[in-house]
Amino acid sequence: MTTTLEHTQQAATEGGGLARKQNFVTALIGGVVFAWLAWFLAHHFLDASSRNYSDLVTTALTFGWMFGFWLGIGALNGPARWLIGADHTRADDLYYAGENQGRARYWKYCTDHKVVGVQYIVMTAVLLGAGGILAMAIRTELIVPGNHFVNQQVYNGFVAVHGMLMILALIVAVAGPWANFVVPIMCGARDMAFPRLNALSLWTLVSAAGLLLSVLAVGSLTMGWVVLAPIADQAGVGMDFFAMAIIVFTVSTTVAGINTICTVMTMRTKGMTLARLPIFVWASMIAAALGLYAFPFFSLVEAQTLLDRTVSTSFFVADGGGTGWLQANLFWLMGHPEVYVILLPAVGALFEIASVMSRKPVFSYRTAIAGMTGLAGLSILVWAHHMFTTGWAPTLGGPFMLTTELISIPTGLFFLVIIGTIWRGNIWMKLPTVWLFGFIFNFIIAGITGIYLSDIPIDNQFHGTVFVTAHFHYVFVGSVLFGALAALCFWYPKVTGRFLDETMGRISFWLVFLGVQVTFLSMFVAGFKGMPRRYSSYSMIFEHANFVSTMGAYMIMSGMLVLLGAVVRSWNHGVPSGPNPWQANSLEWLVPTPPPLENFDVLPVITEDPYNYQEELVRA
Amino acid sequence: MAMTPKKEKLTGMYISIFLLTVLGVVIGVYGPAHLMPRSMSDNMHLSILTIVVFSVAAAPVAAGVYAVCLHALRHWVHRGDSVPAPAASQTREHPLAVTSWVLASTALTVFLLIWGLGALSVDNGGIGRNPLVVDVTGQQWLWTFSYPGTNVQSPTLVLPEGRTVVFHIKALDVTHGFWIANMGVQVDANVGTITEIHTTPTALGTFDVRCTQFCGLNHAFMVTTGNVVSKQQFSQWLASQSMKA
Numbered sequence: 001m002t003t004t005l006e007h008t009q010q011a012a013t014e015g016g017g018l019a020r021k022q023n024f025v026t027a028l029i030g031g032v033v034f035a036w037l038a039w040f041l042a043h044h045f046l047d048a049s050s051r052n053y054s055d056l057v058t059t060a061l062t063f064g065w066m067f068g069f070w071l072g073i074g075a076l077n078g079p080a081r082w083l084i085g086a087d088h089t090r091a092d093d094l095y096y097a098g099e100n101q102g103r104a105r106y107w108k109y110c111t112d113h114k115v116v117g118v119q120y121i122v123m124t125a126v127l128l129g130a131g132g133i134l135a136m137a138i139r140t141e142l143i144v145p146g147n148h149f150v151n152q153q154v155y156n157g158f159v160a161v162h163g164m165l166m167i168l169a170l171i172v173a174v175a176g177p178w179a180n181f182v183v184p185i186m187c188g189a190r191d192m193a194f195p196r197l198n199a200l201s202l203w204t205l206v207s208a209a210g211l212l213l214s215v216l217a218v219g220s221l222t223m224g225w226v227v228l229a230p231i232a233d234q235a236g237v238g239m240d241f242f243a244m245a246i247i248v249f250t251v252s253t254t255v256a257g258i259n260t261i262c263t264v265m266t267m268r269t270k271g272m273t274l275a276r277l278p279i280f281v282w283a284s285m286i287a288a289a290l291g292l293y294a295f296p297f298f299s300l301v302e303a304q305t306l307l308d309r310t311v312s313t314s315f316f317v318a319d320g321g322g323t324g325w326l327q328a329n330l331f332w333l334m335g336h337p338e339v340y341v342i343l344l345p346a347v348g349a350l351f352e353i354a355s356v357m358s359r360k361p362v363f364s365y366r367t368a369i370a371g372m373t374g375l376a377g378l379s380i381l382v383w384a385h386h387m388f389t390t391g392w393a394p395t396l397g398g399p400f401m402l403t404t405e406l407i408s409i410p411t412g413l414f415f416l417v418i419i420g421t422i423w424r425g426n427i428w429m430k431l432p433t434v435w436l437f438g439f440i441f442n443f444i445i446a447g448i449t450g451i452y453l454s455d456i457p458i459d460n461q462f463h464g465t466v467f468v469t470a471h472f473h474y475v476f477v478g479s480v481l482f483g484a485l486a487a488l489c490f491w492y493p494k495v496t497g498r499f500l501d502e503t504m505g506r507i508s509f510w511l512v513f514l515g516v517q518v519t520f521l522s523m524f525v526a527g528f529k530g531m532p533r534r535y536s537s538y539s540m541i542f543e544h545a546n547f548v549s550t551m552g553a554y555m556i557m558s559g560m561l562v563l564l565g566a567v568v569r570s571w572n573h574g575v576p577s578g579p580n581p582w583q584a585n586s587l588e589w590l591v592p593t594p595p596p597l598e599n600f601d602v603l604p605v606i607t608e609d610p611y612n613y614q615e616e617l618v619r620a
Numbered sequence: 621m622a623m624t625p626k627k628e629k630l631t632g633m634y635i636s637i638f639l640l641t642v643l644g645v646v647i648g649v650y651g652p653a654h655l656m657p658r659s660m661s662d663n664m665h666l667s668i669l670t671i672v673v674f675s676v677a678a679a680p681v682a683a684g685v686y687a688v689c690l691h692a693l694r695h696w697v698h699r700g701d702s703v704p705a706p707a708a709s710q711t712r713e714h715p716l717a718v719t720s721w722v723l724a725s726t727a728l729t730v731f732l733l734i735w736g737l738g739a740l741s742v743d744n745g746g747i748g749r750n751p752l753v754v755d756v757t758g759q760q761w762l763w764t765f766s767y768p769g770t771n772v773q774s775p776t777l778v779l780p781e782g783r784t785v786v787f788h789i790k791a792l793d794v795t796h797g798f799w800i801a802n803m804g805v806q807v808d809a810n811v812g813t814i815t816e817i818h819t820t821p822t823a824l825g826t827f828d829v830r831c832t833q834f835c836g837l838n839h840a841f842m843v844t845t846g847n848v849v850s851k852q853q854f855s856q857w858l859a860s861q862s863m864k865a
Contacts, residue, residue, distance in 0.1 A: 152837055224834040230811055231794040231835060318812040324795060325810075358696075360707045367718050389797065389832070390808045391789075391815030394744075398737055405733050412681075412725040419688050420717065424628075426704035427697045437689055444685055448678045452671060455736040457743050461656075461667045461804045464797050464832025528655035530801040532832045535840040583703040613706035 020095065022074040023107040024206075030072020031065045031207065038064025055309040058218075058237040062211060062244035069207040074109040078196050097195065099597055109203060111195035114595060116202050117181025118495060120172055121488075123205060125564070127169035130213060132557060134162035139519075139553035142546045145538050155536040156222035157238075161215055163225025164242065168212065168249060170476055171291075171338070172205065173484040174345035179260050179284040182491055185588040186278045188269025188606065190598040193262035201256035204248050211245035224534055226331060229316035229324040232305065240309065243302040250299035253341075257288035257295075269587075271606035278586045278610055279355075279362050282369050283348020287341050290376045294337035301330040325392045332383035339475065340379045344372055346483025347414055350436055353490050354418050356584040357433045358425025361611035363417050371413030378407050388456050389463040397456050404454040411447055415440070428582075431505040435486035438513045442478025446471065449524070466535075467527025470520045477556070478516050485512075485563070492567070493581045497593045498574030504566035511559025518552025586610035633691040640683030648675025657802045660823040660848060663743055664804035670739050677728060747818055751784040758789070758796030758809035761838035763829060772861040777829055777846035779821050780854035786818045796842065797832030808833055821848040 042060035046053055070076055078096075081087055088096070097112045098105030105115050106122075137158050141149045150158065184192055192198045215221050221238035223231050232239060264277070264285045304315040305327070314320020316327040355362045362368060381403040384396055418440060427433060449471040452458045462468060492500045526545035531538055538546065580589040587610075591599055652671045659665050698704035754777070757764045766773045777800075779785055789798050791809035799806035800819070807815045831842035849857065 152840075156834075156837065156839075222836070228795070234794065234836065323812075358707060359704050360710060361712045363711065364713050364718055366713075389806050390795075391810060391813065398740060401736055401740065402733060405729055405736065408729050408732075409722070409725050412721065415685055416718065416721045419685060420711070420714065422692050422696065423688070423711070424709045425692075425696055425707040427692060428704050429697045429699050437693070440685060440689055444682045448675075448682060451674055451678065451732065455670060455674065455732070455739070457663070457667050457670050457736070457739045457804065458674075460663065460743070460806050463806060464799065525655060528652055530657050530828070530830070532797075532799070532830050532840075534834045537840045539843075611712075614710055 019074055019077050022072065022077075022109065023104070024073070025107075027069045027073035027203070027207075031069035031210065034068025034071070035061045035065040037068075052310050052312060054237055055240050055306075058240040059244065059306060059310050062241060065211065066207055066244070066248055069210070070203065073203045075200055075203055077109075093195075094597075096199075097191070097597055109199045111191070111199050112597060113180050113184050113192045113195065113198055114495075116198050117177045119202050120176030120180060121495075123202070123209065124169055124173045124176060124484075125567075127165050127209060128173070128560075129564075131162050131165035131169055132560060134158045134165065136553060136557050138162060139550040141536065142538070143550040144547065145540060145543055147537070152536045153222060154220070156534070157216060157220030159534050160221045160223055160225050160227070161212070164212060164215075166476065167225065167338070167342075168205075168209065170342045170480050170484070171253065173342075173480065174349055174487055175256070175260075175284060175287060175341075176202075176205075178280070178349060178487055178491060179256075179288070179345060181495065182588045183260065183281055183284050184263055184267065185591060185595060185599050186281050186586050187264055187267055188272050188587050188600070188604055189263060189267035190600060190603075192259050193267055194259050197255045197259050201252045201259065204252040204255070208245040208248040208252065211241045211248070215241045215245075226335075227305075228331060229305075229308075229322075229327050230318060233308075233317065240306065243306045243309075246302040247299045247306075250295040253291050253295045257291045260284055260288040261292075269600075269603045269606060273606075275365075276606055276609040279351045279365060279368055280345075280348040283344045283351070283372055286369075286372045286376050287344040287348075290337050290344070290379065291341040293380060294334045294341060297330050297334035298338075301327055301334070304330075325387075325390065328387055328390060328392070329383070332386040333380075335386060336383045337376070337379045339472075340375055342476070342480050343483075344376070346439075346480045346487070347372070349487035349490070350439055350483050351417060351421070352586075353432045353436055353486055354421040355611055356490075356582050357428045357430065357436070358422045359428070359613045360421055360423075360425045361609075361613070363420025363423070365609075365611075367413050368417045371410040371417065374410035374413070375407065378403060378410065382407065385454060385459075388459045401454060401456055405451065407454075408447065408451060415443075430582075431489035431500055431502060431509070432486045434506065434509050435482050435489060438509065439479055439482040439486065441513075442474055442482060442516060446474035446479050449474065462527060464532055465527045466523050466531050466533050469533050470523035470527055473520050473523070474516075478520065482512075488567070490582070491588075492570070493577035494579075494588055494593055494595070496571050496574065497577060498570050498572075499577045499581065501566040501570045501574060504562055504569070508559040508563035508566065511555050511562060513559075515552045515555030515557075515559055519549050519556060520552070522546075522548040522552065584610065585612065628695070630691070632694075633687050636687035636690055637680070637683050640686055641680045644679030644683055645676050648672055648679055651675075657828070658823070658825070659802065659804075660825065660827055661800075661803035661805070661819045661821050663819045664802060665822070666739050666742060667804035670735065673735060674732060677732060681725075681728070747786060748784050751786045751818065752780065753786050753788065754779075756787050756789040756798055756809065757792060758798060758831065758835075758842075759792040760794065760836050761831070761842040763798075763831075763842070763844045767858060770858055770862050772858055774861060776844055778854065778857050779846065779848050780851045781821050781824055781848050783851065784818055784820045786816060789815045789817070794835050795833045796835050797830075799830050799832045800827055800846065801830055802827035806832055824848050824850065 039061040042057045046056055098110040098115050141147050141155050215238045218238050218241060219236040221235055221242055223235050264281055307313040308315055308317055314322040316322045316324050351362050351368055384400040385404045388397060489500050522545045526542045529541055531542045579593040649672055653668055659668060753768050755766045764773055765777045789809045791811050796809040798809050803819045805817045805819045807817045825848055827846045829844045829846055
């Protein structure tokens with residue numbers, strides 16, 4: 001204890017006093033000040049009569065916001081000190097890891113992977129909450145035909161921003177909290193391979209989310225979350241905010257992905273061979289690798305869009321020889337792998353949960369890895385199924401139909417692994433298990449409706465209808481969110497030392513589970529009947545389905561609010577869980593709760609994989 | 621692994637697989653056909669048939685997974701606050717199960733693929749002699765249909781029964797989605813490019829044309845109706861519209 005105190009005192013006297021006061025508030029101040037400064041300069045020096053004027057000024061403003069935010073949070077301190085030859089000392093590193101700073105470190109540029117994990121939980125909750133409020137507004141508008149809860153323009157904006165927020169929320173929902181909090185401990189590492197980059201990935205995400213949330217305030221973006229040309233050309237400055245937010249977001253995911261892969265590849269403790277890694281580590285690593293492939297397309301397409309808007313290039317402008325199809329291709333080259341970047345960590349967590357809760361090893365570990373790798377590999381070859389009805393390259397329909405339908409083979413392996421794991425297990429019915437069963441139920445529906453859509457003759461009927469919306473909500477809400485909530489319930493005791501309230505958790509499960517069925521099954525009905533997506537109003541034939549769907553949406557929202565209540569309440573008042581409430585064998589459960597800074601006093605030596613529950617019986 | 625678990629009877633599970641499969645097949649056969657718009661073309665017939673076939677093929681898979689879960693929830697769960705004992709069976713690998721699962725899912729996928737590619741080639745099948753050509757123009761937020769060779773321009777789409785129609789589709793401002801909800805055909809209307817689809821109306825009556833690509837403020841109202849009439853009525857209609865124009 002004395003040594004750590006010495007560290008802090010020594011460090012405090014070493015200067016950098018200002019740098020140590022930096023937190024979320026200084027970041028916001030920095031962001032706003034520099035945004036204003038950039039806006040002022042651009043406004044002053046640019047020709048206001050130019051047709052790109054407003055986009056240029058807005059882009060300058062967003063650059064200012066980003067730079068100011070990063071400066072304010074302290075993201076640039078490390079590189080700056082390295083540049084002037086005064087790199088961080090050990091004391092500085094411990095300071096940035098949040099040593100002895102209590103709860104204040106959660107508001108800071110903290111390099112401790114466990115702090116970053118918790119920050120990601122909060123970030124996910126904020127994004128899900130904001131997206132969820134918009135979802136409720138959308139469903140309320142659609143409760144009866146011709147409703148005027150919000151006006152059409154506002155409604156269209158809500159649809160677009162809801163989509164973007166939820167996609168971002170789900171990309172980070174499992175990988176953010178848990179690939180940060182538990183993966184390094186699972187590997188037997190003291191932290192991530194690049195702790196500062198880890199903090200960078202979190203705070204770049206926060207700065208991007210700030211831009212994304214401001215889209216609604218700067219005249220919104222009413223073009224659907226994909227915002228493809230030529231309709232995107234009609235967008236206001238909200239488009240510039242969105243494009244910049246995405247570019248920065250991809251920086252965040254790239255940095256996080258590299259960090260995860262490097263941690264797993266280089267930081268494993270002695271004896272932790274690849275074949276002994278917990279399956280969740282594999283899932284995180286495969287998802288991270290897939291993200292490294294996919295997200296550069298996203299920043300590319302948004303950078304080109306920005307260039308089209310600010311300096312009049314014509315990548316996607318038909319008048320200048322460009323084409324919206326180029327943009328659509330680039331977008332979906334990202335868009336489909338992204339679905340599995342979202343899905344894989346959730347599935348990996350569920351494998352882990354199925355094993356621990358059934359008191360049985362993961363069934364056919366190699367099949368699980370093969371399934372995940374196969375899915376990741378195939379996913380980069382299927383993008384054009386999003387474009388079956390665009391008229392782009394009809395002759396490629398057959399080949400893309402083939403690759404898309406092959407996806408059902410690795411996906412089927414996930415079911416095999418989960419079913420094989422719970423088969424004749426002693427399944428402990430606690431919150432994580434409940435969400436696991438909910439996931440299985442929903443993922444079957446998601447999968448089967450996905451097979452319909454992969455078939456071109458059927459897609460010619462369903463494309464662009466709410467059938468598609470219902471399908472991907474079964475994927476994202478029914479499957480990914482359920483996996484994320486299972487993971488939350490499972491690892492919550494490790495973060496807080498307390499169980500998530502079982503009763504409130506069960507209530508929220510039933511509300512969300514039944515709500516999902518009511519909302520999205522009736523959306524399938526509307527889709528079968530032929531209701532197109534992104535409709536702000538509809539004819540009488542879709543009346544009942546939409547009313548029921550809205551009721552279901554309210555159920556989901558109430559369930560999520562109950563869950564939020566449980567998370568907040570149990571954080572300080574839950575039933576104490578001890579360090580290893582599920583009697584699991586992977587390393588994160590064998591360290592104290594909460595895990596100390598740098599996790600291990602002595603790095604453990606691993607002799608077998610964590611799925612040997614028989615041994616544990618002998619030990620006990 | 622000294623102790624061999626006593627094999628429990630799984631009869632109940634097999635019965636649920638059977639019952640759930642039957643349920644799935646019934647839903648698959650009657651559900652979509654009951655809910656979907658009235659079929660008015662061979663493409664729509666094929667779409668509905670394909671949905672039915674896929675549903676029937678998927679029913680046993682879904683039934684199997686659901687039945688195992690139901691069985692697990694009835695027989696294999698442990699309630700309470702204490703950690704359950706390790707499961708009697710600690711199976712890590714079962715090559716026969718994995719191999720048969722992979723073979724079965726591959727066989728099913730190959731079947732769906734062959735069916736799908738077959739259906740696709742029927743969908744794209746020959747246009748035949750003497751098709752009717754209709755030029756479709758989408759703009760924010762209305763559709764215009766013109767009939768080349770005549771001076772007819774119409775906000776509603778009138779088609780003759782039993783004659784193949786080729787649509788040449790373009791957009792003036794942003795991308796729209798041209799979709800005849802009763803005929804199972806859709807393609808985007810793009811700026812600067814002409815896309816083409818064809819279908820053969822097989823039933824008389826009215827149908828809806830809806831926009832399926834988000835196209836701005838009034839996307840939800842970019843709807844028009846159409847009418848399939850007999851060949852004779854169609855000629856009369858063209859002539860009368862021609863006179864007006």
